Amino acid sequence: MISADMEGATGVTWTADVEVGTEQWQRFRKMFTGDVNACVTGLFAGGATDVLVNEAHSSQRNILLEDLDTRARMLTGRHKPLSMMQGIDSGVDGVVFLGYHAAAGLDGVLSHTYLPNQITGVWLDGVRASEGRLNSALAAEHGVPVLLVTGDDLTCVDAAEYDPGAEAVAVKECVSRYAAICTPPAVTATMISDAARAGMARAGRFAGTVAGHHIEVEFDAAHLAAAAAVVPTVELMDVRRVGFDAVSMTEAMKAFKVVTAIASGAVEGSYG
Numbered sequence: 001m002i003s004a005d006m007e008g009a010t011g012v013t014w015t016a017d018v019e020v021g022t023e024q025w026q027r028f029r030k031m032f033t034g035d036v037n038a039c040v041t042g043l044f045a046g047g048a049t050d051v052l053v054n055e056a057h058s059s060q061r062n063i064l065l066e067d068l069d070t071r072a073r074m075l076t077g078r079h080k081p082l083s084m085m086q087g088i089d090s091g092v093d094g095v096v097f098l099g100y101h102a103a104a105g106l107d108g109v110l111s112h113t114y115l116p117n118q119i120t121g122v123w124l125d126g127v128r129a130s131e132g133r134l135n136s137a138l139a140a141e142h143g144v145p146v147l148l149v150t151g152d153d154l155t156c157v158d159a160a161e162y163d164p165g166a167e168a169v170a171v172k173e174c175v176s177r178y179a180a181i182c183t184p185p186a187v188t189a190t191m192i193s194d195a196a197r198a199g200m201a202r203a204g205r206f207a208g209t210v211a212g213h214h215i216e217v218e219f220d221a222a223h224l225a226a227a228a229a230v231v232p233t234v235e236l237m238d239v240r241r242v243g244f245d246a247v248s249m250t251e252a253m254k255a256f257k258v259v260t261a262i263a264s265g266a267v268e269g270s271y272g
Helices: 023-045 131-141 153-162 185-202 222-228 249-265
Strands: 002-004 051-055 072-075 095-098 119-124 146-152 167-176 179-182 213-219 235-238 241-246
Touching: 002 023, 023 051, 023 095, 023 146, 023 185, 095 131, 095 185, 119 131, 119 249, 131 146, 131 153, 131 249, 146 153, 146 185, 153 167, 167 185, 213 222, 213 249, 222 235, 222 241, 222 249, 241 249
Parallel strands: 002 051, 002 095, 051 072, 095 146, 146 167
Antiparallel strands: 119 213, 167 179, 213 241, 235 241
């Protein structure tokens, strides 16, 4: 399975590169699809017999199906119970985090966690968490190894902390949140393909462990935390921070999805 996000794709450095409907987005959809195809090529070269690509960015309708490697299948569209990780519970033998990025509150190209601006930090069991760390914990609960992570260099540093056994490919080097030294797609395609092939050595399910987890989310404004705290089981920890417990990582991610959706709906104009 490939969980395909866009901010960490080859060449992406700016909001318009990933915002649905812009001219830049149309351009970078092609590079994003190219990264996915390179990964598919490598996975099959490493022994995969079936690859499911789960669209994980924004509208979750970004990859160009007409240009997708014909050996792959694609899950596209929103309102999926496990969002970025939909399909992780379907018996897959490995997952790739493609086009991922650094966590909210940290340096990295287009760094954020789920919401583009409003969240300033997320903590999983006391550790600041990127989407990669959250999704890795979810994959582990289902007994699925992470094979490969791609994104900027700081995404790769993050991946080495939460899953040091996974392959990692830096398709760009972070200069700031909106600038990077980028490697051309013809080069990153080879890098991604080679790493995906190598990552297949980790493929194979293991015995997952279901355990309780605690997640805390910090927002950039008090009213967003207050809005999220209306959800049963979600507690206001501080003026801009909420927290909640869940019996499993699967339930934790579903609750996190609810918290982010409510907070997003409470944003008011340019003041947030």
